[in-house]
Amino acid sequence: MFSRQLARRVVLRAPRRWSHTPAGLAGLNSVTEEDLAHFAKILPSSSILSTLSPSPTSSSELEPFNNDWMNKYHGKSTTVLKPRTTREVSEIVKWCNQRKIGIVPQGGNTGLVGGGVPIKDELILSLANMTKIRSFDDVSGILVADAGCILQSLSDYLTPHDHVVPLDLGSKGSCQIGGNVSTNAGGLRLLRYGSLHGSVLGLEVVLPDGTVLDQLTSLRKDNTGYDLKQLFIGAEGTLGIVTGVSILAAPAPHASNNVMLALPKFENVQPLYKEVKRQLSEILSAFEFMDRTVYDLAVKHGQGRALNPQDIDGAECFVLVETSGSNRDHDEQKLNSLLESLMDTEEPLINTGVLATSPAQFSALWAIREGLTEAVSKEGKVYKYDISVPRNKFQEVVDKTREHLRSKDLLHEDAVKYVVGYGHVGDGNLHLNVIAAAYTPEIEAALEPFVYELVASYKGSISAEHGIGMMKTHALQYSKSPTSIEWMKRIKALFDPNGIMNPGKVLP
Amino acid sequence: MRPSAVRLLNILVPVKRTVDYAVKIRVNPDQKGVDLNVKHSMNPFDEIAVEEAVRLREKLKGEVKSIKVVTIGPPKASETLRTALAMGADSAIHIEVPDSAPAPEPLSVAKALRAVIQKEKDNGGVDLVIMGKQAIDDDAGQTGQMLAGLMDWAQATFASKLVVDPKAKVADVTREIDGGLEEIKCRLPLVLTTDLRLNEPRYASLPNIMKAKKKPIQKLTPADLEVDLTPRLETLKVTEPPKRVGGGKVESVDELITKLKEAGITPVKS
Known part of the structure; x- marks a missing residue:
């Protein structure tokens, strides 16, 4: 939470017009004072934030809801509702569906x-007040919780039960399980634990007509x-609102180790991954993975x-590289023999590295990786x-993107400062970050x-893993065929004929 | 004290394997000790001591002849010695005691260290002992002072800065004391105990970890040193600090007043 809040504070206010406003909002109505009066019947006044009468809150209080944490996207919602129960969510959605409010x-x-x-x-429906943990069974490891539970608090809840949430994010102090799903x-x-498509066992969803x-x-197992x-997993709220989650927690590892390895060249990453996987299994x-530039930025910004x-x-x-297992001696032995074999060859795949010898060093090494997002946003x-x-x-x-920007004469102090890459090698997932002095149409046109x-x-x-949101709707076609997109649209129309759920997101 | 006139420094760094400081301590049900089946690592102050010795060598180059680490502990304490060797120490002495042995007390540790120093005379003696100001498990904070007393050497405790002049055989030490810093000049041989601000210990790099595996660790027993490590103190009871009781919310001022009265708090008439 701390790092995110910090990041939110340091990001400079620089409003940016999003050029392609999707058409998904056509035919939807704005929230009126009448609607508000109806919501007041469903919710206590403490759960309603609105700039509309009768008791308007200042628009600054709505800012954290209207703007994303990077301060890149800016909504103009007048009203935030914070229901506490699934019933309240259902009533709100039902009303919005009748009134065609997004x-x-x-x-x-x-x-x-x-x-x-x-x-x-559009109306913002915040799940932040739905924070109850409904049940946990330490035999099966199944945790059932409200959608608004913060990931870190679930993790803290499970610690004494010797379990972990099968999901860990840099933003764990702020993000909520419903949003994660x-x-x-x-x-x-x-x-280690696979995607949420596997570990989520059940969901409670309020559908666009208010049905739960x-x-x-x-x-x-449930093949029915x-x-x-x-x-709903990955639908980004376009098909309904997830209000409850049943998730399979994993037994807590009793021994964790990590090691940061420095590689002489990128070509070694793949053979290293193969070797590490073979020996550590x-x-x-x-x-x-992180490239040198982003590592240096993390160090520069004190991560x-x-x-x-x-x-x-x-x-x-x-x-x-991180290992987690149940037997410290066994794990350390495996890790040590891996490192020995890595160092002890004619042409080592690695230059050097450090092995965390204490929990403090373990966290310090992770802090570099987890701090990359924050470090790059401090840079520009x-x-x-x-x-x-x-x-x-x-x-x-990364190199092709950098060269492309250079060919457009956009690679200098006043335009793009760095092009960096980091990510989850294990999952084939690269975070390509282009750090610029400012968001400009020229850079955007060069990149997209x-x-x-x-x-x-x-x-x-x-x-x-970031989803489509409003940023990538126009780009969905690069990864999904016209047939896939057509069927997604049909599913959307089936669940949400009025198009009220998170309009303008995901689908082009 | 030293037999030879050669002006080269031999540094001895005593280290201790302790429960890692990030581990949450749990008291055993028998209330005689704490759960030791948890992650252990080098006492943080000792890590600072090893780092300082290695930095001295980086500064003085060939003038530091040797850096030797020593520990008293169960077989696993040799891992702690390997960490110190990976950080840059040359060799190590492991005074091994069984897993079941009780933790030795400061005076017997200091006597064991005295015996080690005397044994080292054959290897050119010891000019400088750098050690942690205290171990984070028993927090005794006495061994360094006792060792200096037993050896009749100079002592500089709670050091936050160390400058050694091997030619003049003196050390300038800045000490952290109540209300500020104290600068003292000491003649070698010297026992120095480290405070937190002395340095920030390095990570042991992989090539150095590998090299450390080939560095010698000499095994000794308390009997070899003719010391008795039996504790003189008896632990009667170990308990956790009392749990904090959470507060409660009240709905109104009246309820608050009622609760205050229940708690025996009465208004003072002025």
Whole structure:
């Protein structure tokens, strides 16, 4: 939470017009004072924030809801509702459906593609007041919780029960489990525990007509017809509002180790990954890549504790490997023999590295990786591309993008300062970040559709884990065929004929 | 004290394997100790001591002849020695005690260290002992002072800065004291205990970890040193600090007043 709040504060206010306002908002109505009077019958006054009469709040109080944390997307909503129960959510949605008012469901508002903020003046439905943990079974490991539970608080809740949430994100202090599910968030534990499509066992969803779809089963196995909940995982709130989540927590690892490795060249990442996977097998829990530029930025902005500068001379990129298992001696032995074999060859794949010898060092090494997002946003205005490409193309994508910007004469102090890459090698997921002095139409035009076409040329995905939101609707076509998009639209129309749910997001 | 006139420094760094400072301490049900089946690492102050010795060598180059680390502890304490060797120490001594042995007390540790220093005379003696000001498990904070007393050497405790002049055989030390800093000049041989601000210890790099595996660790027993590590104190009871009781919310001023009265708080008439 701390880092996010900090980031929110340091990002300079620089309003940016989003050029392509999607047409999804046509035919929707604005919230009126009459609507507000109706909401006042459903909710206590403390759950309503509105700039409309009878008791208007100042628009500054709505700012955190109207703007995303990067301050890149700006909505103009007049009203934020914070229901506490599924029933309240249902009543609100029912009314909005009758009145054709667009609703933006909002969790921790930590999204990176503008999926959680309004495009115009849609109603914001914040899940922040739904924070009850409904049940936990320490035999099956099944946790059932309200959608508004903050990821960190779930994690804290599970710690004494010796379990962990199968999901970990840099934004864990602010993001909410409902938002995580709705965006199918990936994050740092995906390599180990798989995606939410596997670990979410059931959902409670308020459908666009106000009906509550209760699929909060706690079953590992349930092959009875269509698995509807899967539709809502990653739907970004366009099909309904997730209000409750049943998720399979994993047994807490009793021993965790990590090691930061410095590599002489990018070509070594792939063989290193192969070797690490072969030797560590079941205890490998993360394999994170960062290029030299972004590592240096993290160090510059004080994220974590860096390796000794003289040791990493000539290192082109870094890899953070984490292991987690149940037996410390076993894990350490495996890790040690891996490191020994890595160092003890004719042409080592790595230059050097550090092995965390204490929990403090363990956190300090992770802090570098987790602090990258914050470090780049301190450096300038960031164009973020979260893409899936073949692992051996990570560097190529970064280099080609940089060269492209150079050819457009946009690579200098006053335009694009850095083009960096980092990400989850294990998942084939690269975060391509373009750090500019300011958001400008020229840079945007140089990047898009260039990046998307580049990704499409590798048959990659234009959004590996960040989703589509409002940022990438026009680019969906680069990763999905016309047939796929057509069927997505049909599903949307089936669930939400009035188009009130998170209008203008996901679908072009 | 030293037999040879060669002006080269031999540094001894005593280290201790302790429960890692980030681990939450749990008291055993028998209330005689704490759960030791948790992550251990080098006592943070000792890590600072090792770092300072290595930095001295980086500054003085060949004038530091050797950096030797020593520990008293169970077989696993050798991991702590390996960490120190990976940070840059040359060799190590492990005074091994069984896993079941009780933790030795400061005076017996100081006597064991005295015996080690005397044994080191054959290797050119010891000119400088750098050690943590205290171990974070028992927080005794006495060993350094006792060792200086037993050896009749100079002592500089709670150091936050160290400058050694090997030719003049003196050290300038800045000490953290109540209300400020104290600068003292000491003649070697010297026992120096480290405070937090002395330095920030480095990570042990992988190549150095590998090299450390080949560095020698000499194993000794308390009997070899003719010291008795049996504690003189008996632990009667170990308990956790009392749990904080959470507060409650009241709906009105009246309720607050009622609660205050229940708690035995009465208004004072002025």
